[in-house]
Amino acid sequence: MTEELLNLYDGEGRVVGAKPRREAKASGLAVGAVNALLADGRGRVLLQRRPPGKENGERWDKSVGGHVSAGEEFDGTLVREAGEELFDDPRSPRIHLAASEEEFTSLRRGADLAREVVLRRVAFQRNLRDVRRAPAGGVRNVLYHVAIYAGRTDVPIDSFRPQRSEIVELAYFRAADVDRMLLDGRLAPNMAFLWLTQGHALLAAGEAPRPR
Numbered sequence: 001m002t003e004e005l006l007n008l009y010d011g012e013g014r015v016v017g018a019k020p021r022r023e024a025k026a027s028g029l030a031v032g033a034v035n036a037l038l039a040d041g042r043g044r045v046l047l048q049r050r051p052p053g054k055e056n057g058e059r060w061d062k063s064v065g066g067h068v069s070a071g072e073e074f075d076g077t078l079v080r081e082a083g084e085e086l087f088d089d090p091r092s093p094r095i096h097l098a099a100s101e102e103e104f105t106s107l108r109r110g111a112d113l114a115r116e117v118v119l120r121r122v123a124f125q126r127n128l129r130d131v132r133r134a135p136a137g138g139v140r141n142v143l144y145h146v147a148i149y150a151g152r153t154d155v156p157i158d159s160f161r162p163q164r165s166e167i168v169e170l171a172y173f174r175a176a177d178v179d180r181m182l183l184d185g186r187l188a189p190n191m192a193f194l195w196l197t198q199g200h201a202l203l204a205a206g207e208a209p210r211p212r
Contacts, residue, residue: 005070006031009145013126018070025142030127032068034078035194036119036149039202044172046153047191048085051168055132055140056188058168060181064149065190074147075121082117086170088161095119097149108152115159119151122198131189148194150202175203 003020009030010016016029024031038046046063050056066081068074075097083092094116098104104120111118125146132140162170173181178195181187187195 004067007068007070007072011127013145021067025140028143030143030145032072032074032077033144033146034064034066034068034074034081034149035062035146035190036064036078036082036151037194037198037202038063038117038119038151038153040152040154040172041113042172043203044174045178045199045203046170046172047178048162048167049169049171050188051166053135054166055134056190057133057135059133059188059191060173060186061188061191062194074124078119078121078147078149082119085163085166086117086155086160088163094155097121104151113152113154115155117151117153117155119149121147122150122201123148128190128193133189144190146190148198150198175199 003022005018006021006024007015008017008019008024008027009032019027047060048063049060050058052058064082064085066077068077079095079097080090082095083090087094096107096111096116096118098107098120104118107118125148128144128146130142130144132142134140157170160170182192182195
């Protein structure tokens, strides 16, 4: 099966080429990624558990994540990955990405959050050196430019249709539980970064944090 092509970026975030996934991640150049955290109305965070045969297998990870394919923009990747991972549909009409804070507020008020997901981009991190556990137990380092998103949903766990090739389990967790999972080593390393930099603002606001 042919590997998907991923964008490659220079240090400033400009696309400089594309390579198959494994080559791109081993190239030393940055690849693009999207990370999203979703909270429900009870202040819980939605996390996914990775399959054992994948990078960071068996660990709990962000609500939605993925790589930017060749020719894609970060926002387009986020919408595609959220549809695939949460509803097994890359074009799911249940995913809504706001282009501004005002639009996010409007979408959140008008959406049926028991069925839908509303997101907003809140940060962009260049040149993040990620540490990943390889499927065989080794350590991998990958350089990323990461677009970070946060949002709201009240979709019940049994109403999600997680992408089984990427996700073993979806669950909502209280903040104290996520803190304990971080200390116990049950979070993927990049989820630890995301939680420490974005989790407090997400839960304190009860919605996606304001951009800095």
